[in-house]
Amino acid sequence: MFHTVLVANRGEIACRVIRTLREQGIKSVAVYSDADRTAPHVQLADTAVHIGPAPARESYLVIDTIIDAAKKTGAQAIHPGYGFLSENADFAHACEAAGIEFIGPPASAIEVMGDKISARAAVEKREVPTVPGISRPGLSDDDIIAAAPGIGFPVLIKPSAGGGGKGMHRVETPEELPERLQAARREAAGAFGDDTLFLEHFVDTPRHIEVQVMADKHGNVIHFGERECSLQRRHQKVIEEAPSPLLDEETRAAIGQAACDAARSVGYVGAGTVEFIVPSARPDQFFFMEMNTRLQVEHPVTEEVTGVDLVALQLAVAAGEKLPLAQEDVTLTGHAIEARIYAEDAAQGFLPTGGTIKRVTLPTGAGIRVDSGITDGSEITSLYDPMLMKVIAHGANREEALSRLDDALAHTHIAGFTVNTEFCRFLLSVPEVAAGDLDTGLLDRVSDNFEPAKPNENALIGAAMVWLASRWPEKPTSAWAIPDAWRAGRTSDQKIRLASNGEDFLIAITGTPSDAQVSIDGEAAVPAAIFRVGDAWNVHIDGIAHACSVADLSDGEFAHVVLTDATGSIEFTRKDAVLATSEDADGGDKTLVSPMPGTVIAHAVAPGTAVAVGDAVVIVEAMKMEHTLRAAVDGVVTFHVEPGEQVPAGKPLATVEPQES
Structure with missing residues (x-):
């Protein structure tokens, strides 16, 4: 086994790999860009090496720099995680040339499976079923347009290189196809440096089901069951689970065998995922889509139901060991579901968000696992992937796993900007999701029904009491120093206006932090009190105590209050502190402004x-x-920016000036 392994990644996957390295007694080496100097993966590793500026193309994607960092630290192997260089054949070749073990498949397997056209050809030789379509090297737009009617609309444009939904477009009519092909080529070229496209028939009410495989250097290939990944948008997964509620044991064995055959078709070694498109009405008619030649984001659900540490197996296989178990040794116990937490605003069309994380509150409890790459103070920018962490729940059955995940998400809070935690809870409440009646279009069909929940009364009262306590002097020098709104001959109340999720709330407080009456928007007052407990607060509301944490408390202003017993979370500002819209964004409908950084x-x-x-x-x-x-x-059209420019949210990009008649 290796004594030192470099992890060529960042965020939650780097932290997850480093944890297993530590458990295995292996020294870990992290790499970091300028933006990640204080990131959690850097703090968690035994050693960390600076590899360049913040943009990934100047740091995490520079092969020579990564190899040099491995040599300097004596790393015998490199774990690429997922994303970045994990499916880069040139990187695998470079590791081999440097005498460093690449913890992944041979470069030849990456090359074949990394090109979806050659991948289809390879698996078809093993009689793995594929979706009807046109796939050969060098297809022009005219070739694809001519072939589309014969394939049958709707069709799916797919890039030959890469994955993750980039460059993929569903097209309903022939008229849409030319513009979508241009966009797909541009996206594929930008994401993968290769604009080769092919076309497939879009399977009606499809489900996205993938199989986890593992192969050693001695010719042994086994699978660890399937994962259901149908809850996705823009081909990016949001909720994943294992096993799929669709498959019976016979189909599970058949699709698992097909996945192993796909791996054998390219002499695969290590962890990989074979992805299938499965018609909802005919799960026995599954079709190969692609193979991801790396560990998947959603691998924790497989680990939870099998009890196997897949990263530990990756290390053993890379070190030349035989797989320690056979197919008949793999058993699935219970059910596991994972929610990906993204920096995005689901209520605003899933626009990316970001900024400084003020406070992170993570869930705990039976069957709960969190894979996270963030901490208080983490800076989230548009430079890297928007996924911040994953919350995973394991239960004796699907119903228990769903319930545990919903409760865990209720206790998951990220202060500083909007994330999709509440949207994930909304998805879990959709009747089709609860019933396991899924398909890849379900999320898009129901997402318009999502509305952010209003802050509940307890969260508002708790926030108001925190505000009052933060202004109250510990040792007042006079009666005039006490901010109790006292008036000669009578008591009075203090009023603050809070803004949250586009709504305003007028809070009236009478009394002191230890004995107050609080009303919201003129409703009946509720008795409340607040006491400091170390760095946190304890809020008593109508005789019930609630643990309360606060982020960004300064000068009586705060950004986020969490009542940790699940009675509520609220993020807001003082209404009088809300800034007016930037004048730079004025211009009405004529001016197009960037909706996000x-x-x-x-x-x-x-x-x-x-x-x-x-x-x-x-x-x-x-x-x-x-x-x-x-x-x-x-x-x-008049443009105010040039291609390549980095822009903040609200930046005017172009003006469309109406012409005079």
């Missing part, structure tokens, strides 16, 4: 072009996803 990818038209309502004008990328801004009025 990101990078301008392209002008969709030339400056001075006349456009109509709905025409694409400018394209912005954030968190690896493209967002097209379209004209809201007819007019002539």
Whole structure:
């Protein structure tokens, strides 16, 4: 076994790999960019090496720099995690040339499976079923447009290189196809440096089911059951579970065998995931989609139901050991479900968010696991993937796992900006999800029904009491120093206005922190008191005590209050502290402003072009996803930014000036 392993990644996957290295008694080496100098994975590792500026292309994606860091620290092997260089054949070759073990498959397997066209050809030789379509090298737009009617609409445009949904487009009609092909080529070129595309028929009401495989260097290949990954948007998974509620034992064995055959078709070694598209009505008619030649984000649900540490197995296989178990030794116990926590605002069309994390509150309890790469003070930017952490629940059955995950998400709080935790809870409450009646379009069909919950009364009262206590002097020098709104001859109340999720609340407080009456928007007053307990607070509301944590408390202002007994969480500002909209964003419908921090990818038209309502004008990328801004009025385009520019949220990007008649 290795004595030192470098982890060529960041965030939660780096932390997760480092934990297993520590358990195995192996020294861990982290790498970090300028943006990650104080990141959790750097603090967790035994040694850390600086590898360059914040942009990934200048740090985490520079092969020579990673190899050099491994040599300097005496690392015998490199674990690539997922993303970045994990499926880069050149990186695997570079490791081999440097005499460093790449904890992953051979470069030849990455090359074949990394190109979806060659991957289809390889698995078809093993009689693994594939989706009908056209897939050969060098397909032009004209080739694809000509073949589409024969394949049958709807069709799915897919990039030959890469994955994660980038460059994938579902197309319903022939008229849409030319514009979607241009967008797909641009996205594929930007994400993978290769704009090769192919086309498949879009399977009706499809389910996304994948199988975890592991292969050693001695020809042994086994699978660890399947995962259901159908709850996704823009081809990015949100909720995953194991096993799938769709498959019976016979189909489970068949799809597992097909996955092992797919791995054998390329002489696979290590951990990999074979992804299948499965018709909801005919689960026995599954089709190969692709193989991810790395560990998957959702691997924890497999670990929970099998009891196997997949990273530990990766290490053993890379060191040349035989798999310590055979297929008949793999058993599935109970059910596990995972929710991915993203920096995004589900109520605003899933726009990326970000900023400084003020406070992180994580859930605990029976069957709960959290894989996280963040901590208080972490800075989340558009430079890297928006996934912050994963919350995983394991139960004796699916119903218990669902219930445990919902409760865990209720106790998961990230202060500083909006995340999708509440949306994940909404998804779990959807009847089709509870019943296991899933397909890859379900999330998009129900997401418009999502509305952020209003802050509950206890959270508002707790926040108001924290505000009062923060202003109350510990040792007042006079009666005038006490902020109790006292008036000559009578008592009075203090009023503060809080803004949260676009709503205002007028809170009236009478009394002291230890003996107060609090009302919300003129409703009946409730007795309340607050006491400091170390760095936290204890809020008593109508005779019931609630543990309370506060983020960003300064000068009586605060950003986030969490009542940790699940009675509520609230993030807000004092209403009088809310800033007016930037004047730079003025211009009404004529001006297109960036809805999030990101990078301008392209002008969709030339400056001075006349456009109509709905025409694409400018394209912005954030968190690896493209967002097209379209004209809201007819007019002539003027651009205020150039492709390649990094822009903050609210930055004016272009103006569409209506033409005079």
